[in-house]
Each structure stands twice: as structure tokens, then as C-alpha cells.
Amino acid sequence: xxxxxxxEIDRAAIGTRAYNGRAFFWAHEYKYELRNITxxxxxxxxxxxxxxxxxxxxxxxxxxxxxxxxxxxxxxxHRQIVEYHQMIAKLELELSGVRS
Numbered sequence: 001x002x003x004x005x006x007x008e009i010d011r012a013a014i015g016t017r018a019y020n021g022r023a024f025f026w027a028h029e030y031k032y033e034l035r036n037i038t039x040x041x042x043x044x045x046x047x048x049x050x051x052x053x054x055x056x057x058x059x060x061x062x063x064x065x066x067x068x069x070x071x072x073x074x075x076x077x078h079r080q081i082v083e084y085h086q087m088i089a090k091l092e093l094e095l096s097g098v099r100s
Contacts, residue, residue: 021054044097
């Protein structure tokens with residue numbers, strides 16, 4: 001039995017409810033939105049920022065599945081979902097820490 005990293009385990013879970021927000025599944029079109037929440041600086045721990053970022057990715061992934069959208073697709077609906085969840089993540093950052 002070989003050891004798998006959390007990223008490798010998550011990569012295998014893309015397209016399932018077990019996806020945990022670590023592995024990349026999205027189209028190139030949304031890479032900036034889903035790699036980082038914002039370029040602003042916040043006084044919160046890297047761990048907390050990572051948790052919020054992974055939660056955003058899980059929500060986007062789940063909504064793509066619910067709406068029957070290809071995970072690596074590009075469309076107006078994809079854009080709406082990404083922007084909606086990015087807005088929520090930014091609000092979570094605002095509530096979690098002080099902007100520096």
C-alpha cells in the first residue's frame with residue numbers, strides 16, 4: 001500500500017461529494033477566482049484563510065454538480081456560481097479578521 005497525499009486523495013474525489021477543496025477541477029477561465037479569494041491582506045492565520053478558500057471551492061464544486069454543469073466548463077452559469085461563492089468567501093474573511 002502506498003501513501004497518498006491529501007491532494008492526491010482529493011484529486012480522486014473530484015466529481016463526488018467527498019471532494020474537499022484541495023485539488024483543482026476548474027477551467028482556466030476561473031483560475032484566479034478559485035486559487036485566491038482576494039488580493040487584499042487580512043490579519044488572520046494562513047490556516048483559517050485556507051479553510052475559507054477550501055470551503056468556497058467545495059461550494060462551487062457542489063453547485064456545478066447540482067446544476068449538472070461540467071466541472072471544467074465555461075459559461076455564464078459557471079461565472080455566476082463562482083462569483084457568488086467568491087462574494088460569500090470575501091464576507092467570511094471580513095468577519096474573520098481585520099483587513100491590514
